[in-house]
Every structure is written in structure tokens, then in C-alpha cells.
Amino acid sequence: MMRGRDAIVWAVADSSVGRVVGVPGYPVTGIMEDLIERTVGARWCVNEKVAFESCIGASSEGGRGLVVTKHVGLNILADPLITSVTHTIGAGIVLLAGDDPGAKRSQNEQDSRLYGVLAEVPVFDPSTPQQVYDAIVEGYALSERIRTPVIVRVTERLVSMEGEVERRRVEASRGQVFDSSIWQYTFAGKHQLFHETAAREAIEYAEGGSMSRVEILDGRVGVISSGYLSNLVDELAMKDGVSHLALGLVYPLPLGVIGDFIERHERVLVVEETEPFIEDQINGVLGKRTGHLPHGRVEVEHIRAALERIEDDRVEATFRQERIDERGYRIHPCEGCPFTPFYEALDALDLMVAGDVGCSVLMAPLGTVDVAVSLGSSIGVALGFNGKGVAVIGDFGLAHSGLQAIIDALESDEDLLVFVIQNHVAAMTGGQPAVDLRRVVSCMVEDVTVVEAEKMDKEAYRRIINEKLEENGVSIVFIEGRCPEGAEFQKIRLS
Ligand code: SF4
Known part of the structure; x- marks a missing residue:
């Protein structure tokens, strides 16, 4: 048994990651502190762009890299990230992105998974400590196969939850270095090449379904979920006889697996946080866009209420627009603040x-x-x-x-x-x-x-x-x- 954050540390150790850099911020500060304590050379970095660029350098020479950042940090490193995909990399790079549905300690609730579409990189959205471990281990293998970085998205509820984790024998990094033959192509040519090779391989990997879990129960109502929320769906689905497709990889989506699941059910609800990321990529499902679920953080009561209204095509959403005084935020300096x-x-x-x-x-x-x-x-x-x-x-x-x-x-x-x-x-x-x-x-x-x-x-x-x-x-x-x-x-x- 271990917490999600411990599974991350083990996965990084088992994947022989040589360069571990992070920028503090909720909810990844504690993960990075653990990594600094237990990983040789792991350190804080001045900002996310520099952290990621240094991983590009290490990767070019055959060393695996890990960037630990909160969701908004992805905005800072987005420029080199997006170009690194067609530029290609050497050894694997994983971006561990901590999202904050509910904006508990962040200035927004942005959904890191959206960078999958923009940067065209695979995005894992694991639901348990075992899946976090697997996502990092498989993330390095996939990153090296398709020569792009991958994103592993986590949330606070996931990194603090406990679960069984089986460590496995991980194929050692082959020290793959940057292949400079890519410079035979123009920038546009690199993009075409990416779609002919890496993007196809990523789709094949997704359709392989190694990160998905499906349970077909009654065949009438089904839920598609990802991330921590898959645990909440499990609680309800079993009891209510609802089928469940839990996705651990959300970009590219395993559209074949999803299509089969949708065909076998009359009503399908998508449960995810923070944005309707999966929902927007598939037709004929219910979720945030139909008013069944709120944007942002989703609780078990929201899912229960959505399942109760599953026969409605549209629900009049009445989700609270929380005010700052209701949250009990401190809006003054600490006692004795010298400033x-x-x-x-x-x-x-x-x-x-x-x-x-x-x-x-x-x-x-x-x-x-x-x-x-x-x-x-x-x-x-x-x-x-x-x-x-x-x-x-x-x-x-x-x-x-x-x-x-x-x-x-x-x-x-x-x-x-x-x-x-x-x-x-x-x-x-x-x-x-x-x-x-x-x-x-x-x-x-x-x-x-x-x-x-x-x-x-x-x-x-x-x-x-x-x-x-x-x-x-x-x-x-x-x-x-x-x-x-x-x-x-x-x-x-x-x-
Ligand atoms: S004492 Fe002042 S500067 Fe220090 S943490 Fe508190 S508010 Fe910030």
C-alpha cells in the first residue's frame, strides 16, 4: 500500500530518470520535496520553461527527464513543449502536471489535458496509485518510441489517496540520443513526418487499451470517466448496475474502445474534471455541456444527481458560483507580517x-x-x-x-x-x-x-x-x- 505521491517517486526511480526538476506549487510541492529527498540531483528550478529546456538538453544526450509543475506551469513551458514534438527528442521526457479542480490554491482551474490537443502529445490521466506508477513507467517507454514528451496529469485527491502498487521490472532506458537527421526536413516537413509516424503510433498505443478498464453491467447506462473521478464512479456504478469505462490515457483517445462502449449502451455519461475534454471529442454523450455535471471539481453527489437525471437530454444547471467570503480565505497578511x-x-x-x-x-x-x-x-x-x-x-x-x-x-x-x-x-x-x-x-x-x-x-x-x-x-x-x-x-x- 502506498500513496499516489509515493508511487510517483518509485516510478521515477524504477525508470532511471537522471534529471528531475520542478517548480513549487499546489498540488505538486510535496511530490517534488519527496523526489528531492530520494533522487540524486533532483532540484527546484527558477521556472518551468527553464526546467523543461534543461530536460530537452539531457534527453538529447540520452538521459531521461522529469518536469514537475502545477497546471499553470505548463503555460510557461508551452513554447518549447509544442515545438519539441516536431523537433523530436532523444531519451524520454515526462511532464508531471498537477491540476487543481476547485482552485484550492491556484489562480485558475485550467485543465492540463488540453495541452494534449495543442501540443499533440500523449496525456495520461491515471486514477489510482498503481495507474500513476504505470503511467510514468509506460510514459517513458512511449515517449522514447514516438520521440515526444508525454504529460501525466495528477490531482491532489489522487496523489494523497492510498492503494496497492505493484512495482515491476522496467525496461532500462537505452540512452536514446537526439537524432539530428530530423534537420533534413523543413519545419513544415517535420510536422508532416510527425503525423505519419509518431501520431499514428500514439493512436495505436491508445487503442491497445493497456491504460483502460471496462466493466459492462446492465448495457443500458454507461459512464466514461478518467482520473481520480473513476474511483467515485466505481462506488456508484457497482451499486446502481451501471457500466463503467475508466480511461487512463485521454489523448489520443482510444476512439475504437469508446465507440464500442457507446454502442452497447442507450445513455452514456462522461465524468471528468476539470473541463469537458473527453466529452467534447465524442458525440451523443451527456456531461458538463448538457448541464448534468459542473465544470471544475466534481463530487460523488454530482455524479449521483447526474445518474438520477440520465434520461434527460439536458439539465438546467444550478451549480454554485462560490464567493470569496464563503471559502474562508485569508485576505490580509499574516499576523506580524513585516510588510x-x-x-x-x-x-x-x-x-x-x-x-x-x-x-x-x-x-x-x-x-x-x-x-x-x-x-x-x-x-x-x-x-x-x-x-x-x-x-x-x-x-x-x-x-x-x-x-x-x-x-x-x-x-x-x-x-x-x-x-x-x-x-x-x-x-x-x-x-x-x-x-x-x-x-x-x-x-x-x-x-x-x-x-x-x-x-x-x-x-x-x-x-x-x-x-x-x-x-x-x-x-x-x-x-x-x-x-x-x-x-x-x-x-x-x-x-
Ligand atoms: S508574513 Fe507577510 S510576506 Fe510572509 S508569508 Fe505572511 S503575508 Fe507573506
Whole structure:
């Protein structure tokens, strides 16, 4: 018996993965911490694109690579991912993507499986610790066979569930290196070649059905599911005499297997999270589009209710649009936060402020920061404000993807005021170390100020904000401080 996260560590060890890199974020932080503890050379990386690119390098020389990222991290590495498919790779690469249906600790609920369609890479959506193990082990073999990376999608409920796992003798990596004969083709030619070879092999693999499980019970009502939700369907299906096709590979879909299943049933419901990914690829089924199930996180009660309305072609959906006060979110800094006077000063001024998805996003519902879309985005957003745009960013976000916007501001003679919350940790993900970029930024920007949070009060911050707003050009203020004992992030031990 082991948890899903332990199955991941064993699968990575049994697959002889040489390069393991990850970026912290819910729900993969704990998985990566385990990998760092138990895998030689496993380490955090500054962002997902660099993590993936370094795996491309290792793969070219015959070493297997693993990138551990939360769902939004796939957006950061999407550029090299999509081209790597037609460029081809050497040894296998697996992207372990942690989705967050319900957006428990994320800024959105995006569904990583959609990258299967966009990047044209296989996507595994395992349902049990055994399937997670199998998906990684088979993922490396498939990745090497078709010479593209593969995605294994996990969720928090899957990585924390326990189940029996049988480890198996895994075919050792043959150290396959990058085949540079691909450069005989144009970029368009590579794409054609991909469809003639790799894409066909992936479809054959999917139709082989090694990752699917089917139970035909009454032949009238059937459910197609994938991921963790297959466990919830199992609970109900057995009791209600409903047939069940549980898919462990969702791109490419085993359309032959699915077609047979649909033909044998009068009514078919698709149960999946987060988006109607499977449902949108097949005709004549019920699910989210027909109002039977909610988008986002799905619970057993949703599935039960959907099965009760299985005879209806369409259901008037009444799913809750949750408000922030109902969730009990913390919308203020931790007690004793050394940066509180800064936020108070900012709040007192009538300014449009771009926040980031570090601690500053907590201030958005209070109106202290106005816009906060994604990690590292605040400086770029502030560039679009009228006058001297104001951005607040954490040191982790600055290193992740904020720095380029400073370069752009300098190159374009923009006016910009950036406050860097330098607490030396990635607080929202549990306190992983953040890079100190003061020296780097000081080499680029003339107007750099460093203040110590513990020596500052609201009035001192008000003065510095007003003073810097008066000056033209780029101004960066590092606010140096340490989070107190008991800060919220120290309690976060994410799965
Ligand atoms: S984690 Fe640190 S910086 Fe963030 S609110 Fe808490 S004390 Fe302040």
C-alpha cells in the first residue's frame, strides 16, 4: 500500500530518470520535496520553461527527464513543449502536471489535458496509485518510441489517496540520443513526418487499451470517466448496475474502445474534471455541456444527481458560483507580517497597482492591489498603466518571470515603479528558497533602493512611494524582511 505521491517517486526511480526538476506549487510541492529527498540531483528550478529546456538538453544526450509543475506551469513551458514534438527528442521526457479542480490554491482551474490537443502529445490521466506508477513507467517507454514528451496529469485527491502498487521490472532506458537527421526536413516537413509516424503510433498505443478498464453491467447506462473521478464512479456504478469505462490515457483517445462502449449502451455519461475534454471529442454523450455535471471539481453527489437525471437530454444547471467570503480565505497578511505597513501605505494612496500571485494577491479583495493575474506578471501589467505604473512582486515571482519586463521598460524608456517583497521564500507554496536578484537588478537599473522592512512605517513608505513617482524612468525598491515564526506559509505542507 502506498500513496499516489509515493508511487510517483518509485516510478521515477524504477525508470532511471537522471534529471528531475520542478517548480513549487499546489498540488505538486510535496511530490517534488519527496523526489528531492530520494533522487540524486533532483532540484527546484527558477521556472518551468527553464526546467523543461534543461530536460530537452539531457534527453538529447540520452538521459531521461522529469518536469514537475502545477497546471499553470505548463503555460510557461508551452513554447518549447509544442515545438519539441516536431523537433523530436532523444531519451524520454515526462511532464508531471498537477491540476487543481476547485482552485484550492491556484489562480485558475485550467485543465492540463488540453495541452494534449495543442501540443499533440500523449496525456495520461491515471486514477489510482498503481495507474500513476504505470503511467510514468509506460510514459517513458512511449515517449522514447514516438520521440515526444508525454504529460501525466495528477490531482491532489489522487496523489494523497492510498492503494496497492505493484512495482515491476522496467525496461532500462537505452540512452536514446537526439537524432539530428530530423534537420533534413523543413519545419513544415517535420510536422508532416510527425503525423505519419509518431501520431499514428500514439493512436495505436491508445487503442491497445493497456491504460483502460471496462466493466459492462446492465448495457443500458454507461459512464466514461478518467482520473481520480473513476474511483467515485466505481462506488456508484457497482451499486446502481451501471457500466463503467475508466480511461487512463485521454489523448489520443482510444476512439475504437469508446465507440464500442457507446454502442452497447442507450445513455452514456462522461465524468471528468476539470473541463469537458473527453466529452467534447465524442458525440451523443451527456456531461458538463448538457448541464448534468459542473465544470471544475466534481463530487460523488454530482455524479449521483447526474445518474438520477440520465434520461434527460439536458439539465438546467444550478451549480454554485462560490464567493470569496464563503471559502474562508485569508485576505490580509499574516499576523506580524513585516510588510503590512507597506500595504497600508499603498492602500491609502489613490493608485492603480499591479500585484502578483505571491502574498500581494491576498490584498486584491481589499483593493490594495487592483490587478493580479499570474506569477511574475505584475511588472509587465504595470507597464501598461498610464503614467508611472506601480507593481508589487515577490522575489520568487521576480526570478520566475518578472525580470524580462524590467528589461523591456529600460529598453523602451518607460516609467515604472517596482516594489520587490524580498522575504527570501516562495511563501504561497510553502517556503521554498527564492533567488536574491538585488545585484543583478542593480547592474541594470540606476535607481535601486533597498529598505529594511523592520525599520519602516506607513509614513516612511508613503514618502518613498510619492518620491519615486515624481521621478522619471525605472525605479526599483527592494523591501527586505523576514517572515515571522508562525507565518502562514510555514503551516502549509502541501501534498
Ligand atoms: S508569508 Fe510572509 S510576506 Fe507573506 S503575508 Fe505572511 S508574513 Fe507577510
